[in-house]
Amino acid sequence: MRYFFHIGYNGVNYRGWQRHPYGISVQQVLEECLQRILKAPVAIVGCGRTDAEVHASQFFFHLDVEKPWEFDMLFRMNKVLPPDIAIFDVIPMEGLPHARFDAVQRSYDYFIHTYKDPFLSNASSLYLIRNLNLDAMKAATALLPLYSDYRCFCVTPAEHNTTICHVTAARWLSDSKGDRLRFQISANRYLSRMIRVIVGKLLQVGMGTLSIAEFESYLATEKAPKALTPAYPQGLYLSKVTYPFLDLPVRSSFAAALLHQSDSYWQAL
Missing domain, CATH: 3.30.70.580 (Pseudouridine synthase I, catalytic domain, N-terminal subdomain)
Structure with missing residues (x-):
């Protein structure tokens, strides 16, 4: 059973x-x-x-x-x-449904705070960065669902039979002050450290050290980045796993508050 x-x-x-x-x-x-x-x-x-x-x-x-x-x-x-x-x-x-292979969608949230806060240190990633170009980050993020080969955003592509991933949604949100950010992404599967690498590159776009065109060139597999530096791990949450036969809400009250705060708190860029 x-x-x-x-x-x-x-x-x-x-x-x-x-x-x-x-x-x-x-x-x-x-x-x-x-x-x-x-x-x-x-x-x-x-x-x-x-x-x-x-x-x-x-x-x-x-x-x-x-x-x-x-x-x-x-x-x-x-x-x-x-x-x-x-x-x-x-x-x-009933039967033998598979926890891994039968999942049709997995969603992740990545949280960033740009000011030092001891109460967020294990729940969000600290990046002391000011004046991020959020419009450029939004434009680069909008490219993600348009491509399916994420080889250039994978730390160990040789370990995967395929590097094809179907991203169905991706976006950034911000609090009213702009000093807390939240990245959301949904896809059928992910590669090694793929989300953290993407977040790292999108932060480079926001800082102006990586152009939107360069970011898209990685998605188009024209060239691989010279360095893949994943974003810090503690801001990343696997927040939702969906099956054709099972779709349950998040149960953790703390995580639910963090992940599902009202639209009056998190505003889409």
């Missing part, structure tokens, strides 16, 4: 979602928690990957078991897990 787990996590203390030998991951913590509860080795499959220190206000993984458990898995897992990982829902599924 297959279960989908709807979760959220603060990624600051983790080396990303996926297990690897370079540090503790969210997947490792969850598998060890499940193994402790089920008293058997487990392997879970996530809806994607997140980089080290990146957050997920919504994430799904699936788990297969021989027969349903007869206890409150939601309660037991949240009792065992550390405070920075939460289980929101445990959903029994």
Whole structure:
């Protein structure tokens, strides 16, 4: 039997979602928690990957078991897990839907603050930059859905079978003072550090060190950037994962407040 787990996590203390030998991951913590509860080795499959220190206000993984458990898995897992990982829902599924391959859209938010604020340090990325050309950033961002090959915005393109991604929406928002920015992007899939690389390049457009034409040339794969410097990780959130059979709202109240503040706070550029 297959279960989908709807979760959220603060990624600051983790080396990303996926297990690897370079540090503790969210997947490792969850598998060890499940193994402790089920008293058997487990392997879970996530809806994607997140980089080290990146957050997920919504994430799904699936788990297969021989027969349903007869206890409150939601309660037991949240009792065992550390405070920075939460289980929101445990959903029994019909058939064998796949947490990764059946997702049709993933949306990310990237938050920037341009003034020092100790209460935003782990929830948003600090860039002490003044007088960004927001109009140029908006114009460059509008180019993203027009192209599909994101090879030039991928740190490790050789690791992917294809570098084709279909971006359906991308935009910038700002608070009324213009000192907090929010980048939103939705696509069917993403490449290694692709969003953080894009944000880094768009900030260069805003600072005037990269022209809109140069930015578009990367999308057109005419030439690769000389350097790929991803934006800081802590401002990035996997904020929505959508399936044809499952479309749940964000459950974390803090993340929901951050991600879904009213239009009176976040204004589209």
